[in-house]
Amino acid sequence: MAGESAAEPAVATTADSGGPQRSTVHTERISLGYGDRRVVDDLSVTIPPGRITVIVGPNACGKSTLLRGMARLLRPTSGAACLDGKSIHSLSSRDVARQLGILPQSPSAPESISVTDLVGRGRSPHQGWFGRWSDADEQAVADAMRATGTLDLADRAVDELSGGQRQRVWIAMALAQRTGVLLLDEPTTFLDLTHQVEVLDLLADLNRTEGTTIVAVLHDLNLACRYADHLVVLSEGRLIAEGMPREVVTEALVRDVFALPSRVIDDPVSATPLIVPIGRHHTSALPTGAAAAGSTAPGSTAPGTAAAGTAVSSEAELREVVEEPVPLIADKAAPAIDDESRRFLEAAPLFLLASAADDGTVDVSPRGDEHGSVIVLDEYTVAFADRPGNRRVDSMRNILRNPRVAMVFLVPGTDHTLRVNGTAAIVRDAELLERLAVKGSPPDLAVVVTVSELFVHCGRAFNRSKLWDPDTWPEQGSLPTAGTLLKAHTALRDALRGSESDDT
Structure with missing residues (x-):
């Protein structure tokens, strides 16, 4: 097994010897997404050549998107993915295919195609215009099938194979391509544990004997630690940590990135980190x-x-139980409002305002407007209206006594929030009140907040609560109305006061 204790691959073959060249892969401040949704943000990572790199992170953190960017399957919105120092999008498809192989998630094969024919398609980048089959092609296919243990499946149709067999055949096709870099997106998905280990052992063998650079996305953090020489940890499209598993994986990282309390111990087989979940x-x-x-x-x-x-x-x-967060997470606050944060803040129709008086009493109140709850005055200042129906005297009184406030901004359908901390002041500036007018009616007062820090809260709370999923919403009328709640509160107060009077 590769593991972090694996020695440098014994063989680093070149094209002259019939094996793959050792190409280099890195990204330079790459941003990737789909439509208007950014998934990977300003990410720079270098893949160690001739080693096994595993990309890990929680669901929807950008693992597969990053791999697609490296493989030239997704064009970046900014930055670049580079192969041997050149932007991969500046190279021809044939040149890329000769140096880099990709095994995507859930690949599909033509109906009834045989194993040999599918593996043979890996030789396409090396054939001329007329697609002539050479002795070198024959040898590459045979070697790939021998390495993956698929020779006995040669004449069978791919769609007749089990999941583990099909995965080995797809890897054989990638091996037949004879590239120096192999990218695999969740190669163990849908496989039982036996076949997961079998596939990862196969990749480790390939890395050791051929010197092939392996980059894989895996969900199983323990298998990632066991087989990776180099671990890349992502969260919300950003690089959280990278390095040898023993240097990277800690209980704090597992808790902060995966929201999982755990104990990290030595794997008794490989001496790599082993994550033991705690649970409730x-x-x-x-x-x-x-x-x-x-x-x-x-x-x-x-x-x-x-x-x-x-x-x-x-x-x-x-x-x-709770350790300090990893440095990148602990130091994620920004001291001012950047352009992207401005867009989010001004799009938020609702935010929660938290304030505290000097005596420790705390108030949290919702504030909102149909067309955006705040306006951004400059990179350090936001303002919002104080209107009847939004007004909470407790919070306004708190601001007069203790101006420090915190705000959490919500955008419906968006599974992350922005939190703003700062100091607030209540103002009656006519020009500002006019800017905050709705349907020609300005508010009586406005609150101006000088921002001291701004940072992103991840969306796990939204994912867990399914707040934006209409299928989980309670039936109309099944919950008490505001009037019903007020009556219940009044009855409870009266009952408690009556009990106190009886005691005295």
């Missing part, structure tokens, strides 16, 4: 403070208090 139901082996923080005995909680023995009472106890 298996905490008995955790340190006392950690186990207590995750479990509460039913019926043991007094009103307004944590269950005895379960409250986390110190930062040291907290750190038994």
Whole structure:
């Protein structure tokens, strides 16, 4: 197995010896997306030649999109993917195919095509205009099928094979291409564990014997750690960390990037990092403070208090479970409003405003307008209207006493938010009030916030809650109305006050 302890590949063959040349692949501040949706943002990464690189990250973080950009299947909106120092889009398709092979997700083959014919298609980039079949082509196909253990399948139709057999045949086609770089998008998807290990062992063999540079997207973080020489960790289209698995994979990274509490131990087979998920139901082996923080005995909680023995009472106890985030995540705040953030802020019809008084009382209130909840005055300043129906006296009073506020901006259908922290002031500037007018009616007051930091909150809360999915919305009328809630609150207050009077 390749692993991080694997030695440099023993053979680094060249085109002169019939094997692949060792090409180099890197990206330079590449941004990729689909339509108006940006998926990979300003990403620079260098793939170590002759090694196995595995790209990992949570779902929809840009792993496959990055691989498609490297493979010339997706044109970047900015930046470049480079092959041997040249932009891959400046090279001809034939030149790229001679140096770089790609195995996409769920490839499809013509109906009833035989294994031999499909593998033989990998030789197309090396054949002339008339597609003449040479002895070199014959040898390359035979070698590829021998390496993948598919010789005994030669005459069978591809669509008759099992998932594991088909995957080996597709890899054989890529091997027959005899390229120095092989890109594979989730090559173990839909395979059982036995065939996953079989495919990854095959790629490790290819890397060691031929010196082929392997770049693969994998979902299984433990298999990625076991087989990768170099790990690339993405989140929300950005590079979070890269390097040898032992240098990169920590409990903090797994928690921050994958939202998974875990323990990271040594794999007893490969001595690479092994991630052991904690979950909510298996905490008995955790340190006392950690186990207590995750479990509460039913019926043991007094009103307004944590269950005895379960409250986390110190930062040291907290750190038994929660580690510091990785530096890139901890340092993600921007000190001002860039153009992309301006677009998001001004498109948000709703935000939540949090304020706190000096005595510690806190208020969180929704603020919104149909045509955008704030206007951006400059790179350090935003403003919003204070209108009846939006107004919350508590928050306005808090601003007068303690101007520090935080705001979380929401755009319907968008699974991430922007948070703005800053200091607020209540103003009555006529020109600004006119700019905030709706249907010719200016507000009585405006709030101007001087931004101290701005940063992105990821969308896991939206993904988990399915907030924007109409199929999950409750039936109309199934929840209490605002009036019903107010009546219930009033009744509860009256009951509690009556109880207090009886006690006295």
